[in-house]
Amino acid sequence: MLLQIHEPGETPDPHARERGIAIGIDLGTTNTVVAVVDGDQPEVLRDPEGDGLIPSVVALMEDRVIVGRAAQALRAKYPDRVVSSIKRLMGRGVHDVKALAGVLPYKIAASGDAVGMVRLEVAGRSVTPIEISAEILKAVKARAEAALGVDIEQAVVTVPAYFDDAARSATKDAAKLAGLDVLRLVNEPTAAALAYGLDSGAEGIYAIYDLGGGTFDISLLRLQKGVFQVLATGGDASLGGDDFDHALAEWAIKQADVSDLDPAGAAALLLAARATKEALSNSERAMLSVTLRGRKLELEIARSDFETMIEPLITRTMQACRQVLADAGTKPDGIQGIVLVGGSTRLPLVRRKVEHFFGRAPLADINPDEVVAIGAALQAKALTRGSDTLLLDVIPLSLGIETIGGIVEKVIERNTPIPVAKAQDFTTYQDGQTGLLVHVVQGERETVDACRSLGRFELNGIPPMVAGAARIQVTYAVDADGLLTVSAKEKTTGVNAEIAVKPSYGLSDSEMADMLRDSLVHARDDMERRLLIEARVEADRVLLALEAALRADGALLSGDEHKQIDAAIARARQALAGQDRDAINAAIDLLDRETHPFAQRRMDRAIAQALKGHSLDEVEASMATDPAPDRSHPERGAGAARK
Amino acid sequence: MPTRTDDNRAASVGLAPCWSCKGPVSTQVLFCHTCGAIQPPGQADHFRRLGLEPDFDVDIDLAEKRYLGFQRAVHPDRFASKPPKERALAEAQSVSLNDAYETLKDPLRRAAYLLRLKGVDASVDKDETMRDPELLMEAMEAREALMGAESAPAIEKLAAKAGADAIGVLSELSKAFAADDLPRANSLTTRLKYLRKFLEETRTRLVALETM
Numbered sequence: 001m002l003l004q005i006h007e008p009g010e011t012p013d014p015h016a017r018e019r020g021i022a023i024g025i026d027l028g029t030t031n032t033v034v035a036v037v038d039g040d041q042p043e044v045l046r047d048p049e050g051d052g053l054i055p056s057v058v059a060l061m062e063d064r065v066i067v068g069r070a071a072q073a074l075r076a077k078y079p080d081r082v083v084s085s086i087k088r089l090m091g092r093g094v095h096d097v098k099a100l101a102g103v104l105p106y107k108i109a110a111s112g113d114a115v116g117m118v119r120l121e122v123a124g125r126s127v128t129p130i131e132i133s134a135e136i137l138k139a140v141k142a143r144a145e146a147a148l149g150v151d152i153e154q155a156v157v158t159v160p161a162y163f164d165d166a167a168r169s170a171t172k173d174a175a176k177l178a179g180l181d182v183l184r185l186v187n188e189p190t191a192a193a194l195a196y197g198l199d200s201g202a203e204g205i206y207a208i209y210d211l212g213g214g215t216f217d218i219s220l221l222r223l224q225k226g227v228f229q230v231l232a233t234g235g236d237a238s239l240g241g242d243d244f245d246h247a248l249a250e251w252a253i254k255q256a257d258v259s260d261l262d263p264a265g266a267a268a269l270l271l272a273a274r275a276t277k278e279a280l281s282n283s284e285r286a287m288l289s290v291t292l293r294g295r296k297l298e299l300e301i302a303r304s305d306f307e308t309m310i311e312p313l314i315t316r317t318m319q320a321c322r323q324v325l326a327d328a329g330t331k332p333d334g335i336q337g338i339v340l341v342g343g344s345t346r347l348p349l350v351r352r353k354v355e356h357f358f359g360r361a362p363l364a365d366i367n368p369d370e371v372v373a374i375g376a377a378l379q380a381k382a383l384t385r386g387s388d389t390l391l392l393d394v395i396p397l398s399l400g401i402e403t404i405g406g407i408v409e410k411v412i413e414r415n416t417p418i419p420v421a422k423a424q425d426f427t428t429y430q431d432g433q434t435g436l437l438v439h440v441v442q443g444e445r446e447t448v449d450a451c452r453s454l455g456r457f458e459l460n461g462i463p464p465m466v467a468g469a470a471r472i473q474v475t476y477a478v479d480a481d482g483l484l485t486v487s488a489k490e491k492t493t494g495v496n497a498e499i500a501v502k503p504s505y506g507l508s509d510s511e512m513a514d515m516l517r518d519s520l521v522h523a524r525d526d527m528e529r530r531l532l533i534e535a536r537v538e539a540d541r542v543l544l545a546l547e548a549a550l551r552a553d554g555a556l557l558s559g560d561e562h563k564q565i566d567a568a569i570a571r572a573r574q575a576l577a578g579q580d581r582d583a584i585n586a587a588i589d590l591l592d593r594e595t596h597p598f599a600q601r602r603m604d605r606a607i608a609q610a611l612k613g614h615s616l617d618e619v620e621a622s623m624a625t626d627p628a629p630d631r632s633h634p635e636r637g638a639g640a641a642r643k
Numbered sequence: 644m645p646t647r648t649d650d651n652r653a654a655s656v657g658l659a660p661c662w663s664c665k666g667p668v669s670t671q672v673l674f675c676h677t678c679g680a681i682q683p684p685g686q687a688d689h690f691r692r693l694g695l696e697p698d699f700d701v702d703i704d705l706a707e708k709r710y711l712g713f714q715r716a717v718h719p720d721r722f723a724s725k726p727p728k729e730r731a732l733a734e735a736q737s738v739s740l741n742d743a744y745e746t747l748k749d750p751l752r753r754a755a756y757l758l759r760l761k762g763v764d765a766s767v768d769k770d771e772t773m774r775d776p777e778l779l780m781e782a783m784e785a786r787e788a789l790m791g792a793e794s795a796p797a798i799e800k801l802a803a804k805a806g807a808d809a810i811g812v813l814s815e816l817s818k819a820f821a822a823d824d825l826p827r828a829n830s831l832t833t834r835l836k837y838l839r840k841f842l843e844e845t846r847t848r849l850v851a852l853e854t855m
Contacts, residue, residue, distance in 0.1 A: 184720065227715070417744075419734050480720065545680060599666060603667050
C-alpha cells in the first residue's frame with residue numbers, strides 16, 4: 001500500500017462532520033442496530049456475515065472490553081464479567097431496581113447513596129450503566145467508521161418514548177462518553193413511523209406498537225404532508241421480551257424442580273428460554289434444552305401453554321393502547337394503520353392481540369428489528385443535510401413539582417408538544433422564609449412518592465416577607481431532545497435569585513470530565529479541532545450577514561468607509577484561511593467594531609423613516625427590496641395582525 | 644452597540660437590531676429580511692403569533708396551517724448543525740409557537756387565555772373552589788350519579804350528557820365573547836372546565852371497570 005503524504009496542516013481525511021455524515025443508532029435492550037443514509041437510501045450497517053444486529057452485550061475482560069456476539073459467547077464461561085440488558089438500568093436509582101431484584105442477570109453494587117444512579121458490580125469493578133452503554137456505542141461507532149471509511153462524530157440515538165428525563169440524559173451521556181455528539185434523541189416509535197412514512201407517503205393517524213426486549217411503547221402519530229405529529233404516547237418502561245424469557249425460565253425451574261441456580265446457570269437458562277420462545281413463533285411445539293449443574297434438562301412446551309403464560313403481560317400492553325387512544329381523543333377505528341416494531345412483535349399472540357384490538361392487520365413490511373435504526377438514519381440525514389419532513393414530538397410523562405403535603409402540582413402535562421417552557425408561581429408558607437426547596441418529579445400520580453424524583457434544588461436569598469407574599473416563578477423547559485432544565489426566581493422584590501438545574505441521574509459534570517479525560521476518543525487535539533471548526537462557522541456567519549447588509553444598505557457608506565470595511569473583510573478572510581483560532585476570533589471582533597457605525601446608521605435610517613409618518617409596512621417594504629441571500633423569511637402574517 | 648434609548652426608539656416603531664447583521668428588523672418576523680438569520684420570538688400574543696385576530700371564534704384550520712408552516716421553518720431540527728446561538732433562538736421560536744397553538748386549539752384554554760388578555764383572570768390550570776353555587780350543586784349531583792353508575796353503559800350515558808353540555812357551552816361562549824359579556828364568558832369557562840374534569844373522571848372509571 002502506498003502512503004499518502006499531506007501538506008502540513010492539511011487534514012488527510014475529509015471529516016464526516018464536513019461531509020455531513022451522521023449515523024442513526026437504535027440502542028436496544030437486546031440488540032443495537034446502526035444505519036446510515038450515505039446516498040439516498042438508508043442502509044443498515046452489517047457485519048461480514050450480513051448480520052445487522054449487534055447484541056447489546058458487553059464483556060469486561062481483564063485487559064479489554066468485548067461487545068456484541070463475541071461477548072455473548074463469553075457469557076457461559078464468565079457470567080460475572082458479561083453484562084446484558086443494561087438499557088433497563090439507564091437512569092435508574094438504587095431504589096428503582098429493587099423491584100427488578102433477582103430478575104437481573106448481574107449484581108447491583110450495594111450503595112449507601114439513595115439518590116444517585118445505580119452501579120453494577122462487574123468482575124470486582126464498580127461501573128455505571130452509562131459506561132456499559134458507552135462501550136456498546138463505541139463498538140457501533142467503530143463498525144460505522146470501518147464501513148464508511150470516515151470518522152463519525154455525530155449521531156441520532158433513539159430512546160423509548162416512555163423514557164423519563166433521567167434515562168434520556170443517561171443515554172446522551174453514554175454517547176458523549178463514546179465520542180459521539182448526539183444531534184437529537186428521537187423516540188423509537190417516531191423513528192419507526194419515519195421509516196414507514198417516507199416510503200409510502202401515508203396520511204392519517206398511525207399507531208406504532210413497539211414491544212422490544214425490555215420496554216413497551218405505544219404512540220399515535222398523525223402524518224400529513226410530511227409532518228409527523230405525535231398525538232399521544234404511552235407504554236411501560238419495564239415490560240418486554242425479557243419478561244417472556246423469564247416466564248419461560250420460571251416455568252422450567254418449576255418443571256425440573258431445580259433450586260439455587262448460580263449466575264452461570266441462570267444465564268444459561270435464560271439463553272435457552274429465549275431460543276425456545278423464538279422457536280415457538282414458528283412452530284406449535286418446541287424443546288427447551290439446557291444443562292444445569294451437569295444435569296441435562298429437556299422440556300417440551302406447546303405454544304398455547306407459552307401463550308397462556310405471557311397473556312397477562314400482553315394484556316398490559318392493550319391497557320396502555322386504550323389510554324393513548326383516550327389521550328388522543330380517538331378510537332381504534334380512527335387508526336389508519338398499525339406499525340409493529342421490536343423483535344417481540346414476532347410472537348403470533350402479540351400479532352393476534354394487536355389485530356383484534358385495532359380491528360385490522362398490522363403492517364410489518366420493514367424488519368421490526370431494523371425499522372427504528374432506519375428511521376434514526378433518515379432523521380440524522382434530515383438534521384445534517386436538510387429535509388422536507390418535520391417531526392413534532394411530545395413529552396411522554398407529566399413533569400411536576402412537590403408542594404406542601406407531598407402533593408404533586410403538574411407543571412407540564414404529558415403529551416405536550418416539545419420544545420416547551422412553562423412557568424408557574426409559588427409562594428412561601430412561613431413568615432420570613434428565605435429559601436424554597438424545589439423538588440422536580442415526573443409521573444402521572446398525585447403524590448410525590450408515587451412519582452419519579454428527578455432532582456431537588458434550593459432557591460436561596462428570598463428576602464424575608466410575610467408568608468404568601470413572595471412570588472417565586474419556577475420555569476420548566478424541555479428541549480427538542482425531551483430533556484428538562486428547571487430554573488426559579490423571586491419576582492416581587494426584584495431579587496433575581498436564579499438557579500438552573502439539570503435534573504439528572506446521569507453523570508455530574510465533574511464525573512463526566514473525569515471519564516472523558518480517561519477515554520482516548522476525546523484527545524486534546526480533537527477538542528482543539530472542534531473549537532477551530534466552531535470559530536470558522538461563526539466567522540462565516542458574520543461575513544455572510546455583513547455581505548447581505550452591504551448589498552442592502554451599502555449606499556449609506558461613503559467610498560472611503562466602504563473601502564475600510566472591505567479591508568477588514570479581507571483581513572478576516574485571510575485569518576479564516578489559516579488554522580489559528582485566536583486570529584480568526586480577533587479578526588471577527590475587529591470587523592464587528594469597524595462596522596458598528598454602519599449598523600448604527602442602518603438602524604437610524606429605519607427609525608427615522610418610521611417616525612416620519614410612514615407606516616411600518618412601508619418602512620419594511622422599502623427595506624425588503626433585496627431578497628434574503630440564503631433563506632426565505634416567512635412573515636408571521638404580520639400585515640393581518642396590525643390591522 | 645446602539646444605546647438603550649436607541650433600542651427604545653426602535654421598539655416604539657416595532658423595530659429591533661438584528662443580532663446577526665445588526666440592521667433593522669421588524670420584531671414580528673421569524674427571519675431577518677436582510678441576512679436571513681432567525682430572530683427571537685418577541686412579545687406577540689398567541690393569536691397574533693399565528694397571524695389571527697384575538698377572538699374566541701378562530702379558524703382553527705388556518706391556525707394549524709400557520710403553526711405547521713412556521714414550525715417547518717423554525718423547528719430546532721432545522722438548526723441541528725447550526726451554532727448554539729441559532730439553535731437557542733430556534734428553540735425559543737418553536738416553544739412560542741407550541742405555546743400559541745396549544746392554547747388556541749383547545750377551546751377551554753383559548754377562552755381562559757382570551758379572558759386574561761381582556762384583563763379577567765380565569766386560571767384553567769388551577770383547582771379553585773367553584774364560587775357558583777348552582778354549578779357546585781350540579782357538580783355534586785353528577786359526581787354522585789357517577790359513583791352510583793355500576794356498568795359501562797351507565798357511565799357512557801353520563802359522559803354523553805356531559806359531552807353534549809360541553810358543546811352547548813361552547814356556542815354560549817362564542818355568543819358571550821361576541822357580545823363582550825366578560826362576566827358571562829368567565830362563568831361559562833368555569834363550567835366548561837368542570838365538564839372537562841367530569842368527562843375525564845368518567846374515562847378513568849371506564850378504564851378501571853374494564854381492567855377489573
